[in-house]
Amino acid sequence: MIQLSKRSAALCLIPRNIATLLLCLGPMLPALGQQPLKTLLVGIDHRTVTSLNGDWHYLVDQAPGRALYTGSGELNDRSYALNEHPNIVGKHNEEYDFATAPTIKVPGDWNTQVPQLFNYEGVLWYQRDFDAYPKPGTRTFLHIGAANYRSHVWVNQKRVCDHEGGFTQFDCEVTSVLHAGSNFVVIAVDATRLVDGIPSVGYDWFNYGGLTRDVSLVTVPAIFIDDYDVHLAHKAQFEPGNTELTGYVHVLDAPAGTSVTIDIPEAGAKTIAKTDADGNAAFTVKAAKLTLWSPETPKLYKVNLASGDDRLSDDIGFREIRVDGTRILLNGKAIFLQGVNVHAEAPIRGGRVNTDLDVAMLFSYLKDLNANFARLAHYPHDERMERAADRNGIMIWSEIPNWQHISFDKPEVYAKDVTMLREMIRRDRNKASVILWSVSNETPNNPIRTKFLTDLANEARKLDPTRPITSAVLGPKPNGNERVVNDPLCDALDVIGQNEYIGWYELTPEDADKIQWIFPQKPVVMSEFGAEAKFGNHGAINQRWTEEQQVDVFKHQLVMLNQIPQLRGITPWVLMDFRSTTRNIPKLQDGFNRKGLVSEAGEKKLAFVYFKKIYEERSIGKAE
Numbered sequence: 001m002i003q004l005s006k007r008s009a010a011l012c013l014i015p016r017n018i019a020t021l022l023l024c025l026g027p028m029l030p031a032l033g034q035q036p037l038k039t040l041l042v043g044i045d046h047r048t049v050t051s052l053n054g055d056w057h058y059l060v061d062q063a064p065g066r067a068l069y070t071g072s073g074e075l076n077d078r079s080y081a082l083n084e085h086p087n088i089v090g091k092h093n094e095e096y097d098f099a100t101a102p103t104i105k106v107p108g109d110w111n112t113q114v115p116q117l118f119n120y121e122g123v124l125w126y127q128r129d130f131d132a133y134p135k136p137g138t139r140t141f142l143h144i145g146a147a148n149y150r151s152h153v154w155v156n157q158k159r160v161c162d163h164e165g166g167f168t169q170f171d172c173e174v175t176s177v178l179h180a181g182s183n184f185v186v187i188a189v190d191a192t193r194l195v196d197g198i199p200s201v202g203y204d205w206f207n208y209g210g211l212t213r214d215v216s217l218v219t220v221p222a223i224f225i226d227d228y229d230v231h232l233a234h235k236a237q238f239e240p241g242n243t244e245l246t247g248y249v250h251v252l253d254a255p256a257g258t259s260v261t262i263d264i265p266e267a268g269a270k271t272i273a274k275t276d277a278d279g280n281a282a283f284t285v286k287a288a289k290l291t292l293w294s295p296e297t298p299k300l301y302k303v304n305l306a307s308g309d310d311r312l313s314d315d316i317g318f319r320e321i322r323v324d325g326t327r328i329l330l331n332g333k334a335i336f337l338q339g340v341n342v343h344a345e346a347p348i349r350g351g352r353v354n355t356d357l358d359v360a361m362l363f364s365y366l367k368d369l370n371a372n373f374a375r376l377a378h379y380p381h382d383e384r385m386e387r388a389a390d391r392n393g394i395m396i397w398s399e400i401p402n403w404q405h406i407s408f409d410k411p412e413v414y415a416k417d418v419t420m421l422r423e424m425i426r427r428d429r430n431k432a433s434v435i436l437w438s439v440s441n442e443t444p445n446n447p448i449r450t451k452f453l454t455d456l457a458n459e460a461r462k463l464d465p466t467r468p469i470t471s472a473v474l475g476p477k478p479n480g481n482e483r484v485v486n487d488p489l490c491d492a493l494d495v496i497g498q499n500e501y502i503g504w505y506e507l508t509p510e511d512a513d514k515i516q517w518i519f520p521q522k523p524v525v526m527s528e529f530g531a532e533a534k535f536g537n538h539g540a541i542n543q544r545w546t547e548e549q550q551v552d553v554f555k556h557q558l559v560m561l562n563q564i565p566q567l568r569g570i571t572p573w574v575l576m577d578f579r580s581t582t583r584n585i586p587k588l589q590d591g592f593n594r595k596g597l598v599s600e601a602g603e604k605k606l607a608f609v610y611f612k613k614i615y616e617e618r619s620i621g622k623a624e
């Protein structure tokens with residue numbers, strides 16, 4: 001159910017742009033293909049849940065009569081979702097049987113678990129039994145951390161939800177279909193690439209399919225806290241000593257006037273707020289004392305929320321991030337973001353990141369690199385990454401996968417993008433480490449795309465006015481040694497991300513020394529640059545694919561970057577070599593993009609050592 005706030009409803013009287021129009025069409029949007037935002041339970045990892053991780057039975061969707069889709073693309077009502085059994089006397093003899101089918105681990109992509117499914121980009125059926133003993137006056141949701149790319153969910157043969165988007169979580173209410181004792185869930189996950197998908201059909205990473213993150217059952221009171229925002233109040237200017245905390249707590253289906261308690265004992269902050277007609281309880285409270293979150297002091301506070309029978313605690317850091325002219329200010333202090341791009345691939349074992357160990361390994365690389373920043377490319381990662389960033393004091397650029405060619409001309413694609421943006425922001429808005437929301441990467445500079453992404457950037461600001469909005473742009477065409485960045489999308493951004501590969505895809509490494517970048521007067525992050533090198537391949541600096549050449553490209557890049565007055569951050573592409581079906585030079589790539597500072601086996605290249613030293617000395621860029 002999409003709730004229009006009073007402000008949005010007012011906007012509907014005079015729709016001024018596609019965003020407002022779609023917002024007003026909200027309740028009708030499902031017809032346009034937008035998924036109504038599932039009841040997305042914020043703070044799931046801080047609730048007591050029943051894990052459904054483990055062995056699930058699976059079947060490949062290759063039985064026409066029982067396939068997920070009928071010939072006309074509708075959902076088949078005689079599909080494997082019914083979880084029928086063979087050899088039942090008196091019944092049609094079904095020719096499948098989940099109970100004795102092979103099993104696969106959840107969470108986990110199917111590609112790295114089942115050799116025959118390595119390149120499979122179709123539909124896989126998952127099934128498992130589970131016990132439940134629902135209590136009266138409670139509600140139960142099936143929580144799915146991510147399923148790439150589209151999924152349809154049935155419990156006890158009843159369809160409970162569908163979802164599109166391979167990197168954001170969703171929750172399906174199952175209260176009315178559960179019964180005491182044994183139940184079963186069937187999930188069809190479709191990894192087919194879609195022209196109207198987000199991302200679309202061509203992208204430079206591996207299309208890992210399946211239930212790639214945790215799956216669990218969550219039981220909450222009939223009236224419960226499903227969403228909240230607790231942050232340091234943003235004043236016109238940063239005020240040292242400001243200890244005002246503000247935000248809202250949303251209590252789903254609560255009558256107006258329901259009490260909500262917000263209690264942060266260590267900060268000496270406690271208040272009671274009342275819900276309005278939409279279930280939102282807005283609050284402001286002064287903390288007695290507050291240590292602000294920063295990379296140097298990644299302080300987190302236990303935030304206890306309570307309403308009726310529902311109790312929920314979260315670990316939240318308080319800080320302020322803002323743009324001031326061409327500077328980025330964290331808690332009023334100008335900062336320089338020395339970081340790296342990170343894809344969600346597990347070191348050594350490969351496949352999608354989805355365990356504490358995967359995340360611990362990636363953060364060990366980031367800390368060893370002396371990074372204070374990471375661009376989580378090109379999609380929202382497992383929530384463990386932002387939690388680790390909160391604890392480790394690493395600032396995060398979080399992005400939805402509008403990667404290059406998206407069907408920007410289609411309203412239903414915009415509607416899907418809005419849903420994905422809302423899912424990303426809703427899950428992570430309370431993570432102090434997340435300082436930037438990004439709405440795209442390297443999209444073609446044309447009026448339709450610029451309008452689409454400008455509206456999306458404004459939608460992000462409405463959803464979260466506390467964080468700057470960014471995107472990574474590509475181009476411009478060189479004008480001799482000048483690069484004048486005049487992409488109109490930059491007008492909609494607070495921080496400009498720029499990708500370029502001088503010395504690898506164009507020109508020579510030495511040419512970079514002479515390149516002058518002219519940017520609008522905003523903070524700039526050079527969000528991608530680099531070169532490929534196979535770990536252990538050594539040679540002269542002018543020999544491509546050697547580690548020495550990769551370092552040489554970076555050396556000349558940094559000469560160029562240091563000449564950009566408003567450069568406020570860099571993220572070389574990419575922390576670790578990663579799988580991509582577009583990278584097929586035998587013996588050099590073998591299905592991997594090799595721009596990593598680290599190999600997929602965790603071997604640190606010379607380029608890793610190079611940046612480790614640069615970042616330790618803080619010898620790149622200026623905070624102001």
Ligand code: GCU
Pocket residue numbers: 204378441442499528573593595
């Ligand atoms: C692009 C893109 C990345 C890609 C990289 C590359 O800029 O944003 O996703 O992997 O370049 O070509 O290696």
